[in-house]
Amino acid sequence: MAISPPGSPTESRADRAHRARRELNRAQTQGLDQASIVLSYLISGVLLWGGAGWLVDHLAGTRHLFTPIGIVIGAGLGCYLIIHRFGALGRRGTPPADPGPPPDRDR
Structure with a gap:
């Protein structure tokens, strides 16, 4: 039995359902x-x-x-590490700003 690639027209309904369950489980596990x-x-x-x-x-x-x-210092540093690690989650997917044209080097 050959397995069809995801998204192909020959992919079966069971394969799509299995792939959807896997992606849902992956998202729940990540949380x-x-x-x-x-x-x-x-x-x-x-x-x-x-x-x-x-x-x-x-x-x-x-x-x-x-x-x-x-104890207070440890709680504060723990909060700092959490913010440092997870605070940038919303910014990871954004592309960097356009820097504009390159500078003119002849001047």
């Missing part, structure tokens, strides 16, 4: 992947920097001074 990345950035930032603050508290002998500071 779940992005959500899990966002969550992992927030959790890892809080844990990493909160742990660093706890370590500084432990070594310096202070009682709960640097731990909350580390």
Whole structure:
């Protein structure tokens, strides 16, 4: 049984339905992947920097001074990474602006 290329007139109805289901699953999976990345950035930032603050508290002998500071810094850096990574999603598909004619080099 030969498989027809997508969009060809000989592509069967079942092949088109299968391709549509695959594309829908791919779109849903991509959304779940992005959500899990966002969550992992927030959790890892809080844990990493909160742990660093706890370590500084432990070594310096202070009682709960640097731990909350580390947690807030970790949450802020996690948010920064999320905005840096996903903030440009709407701009990726836009073409660059036309730079105009090349400069005249004879002058």
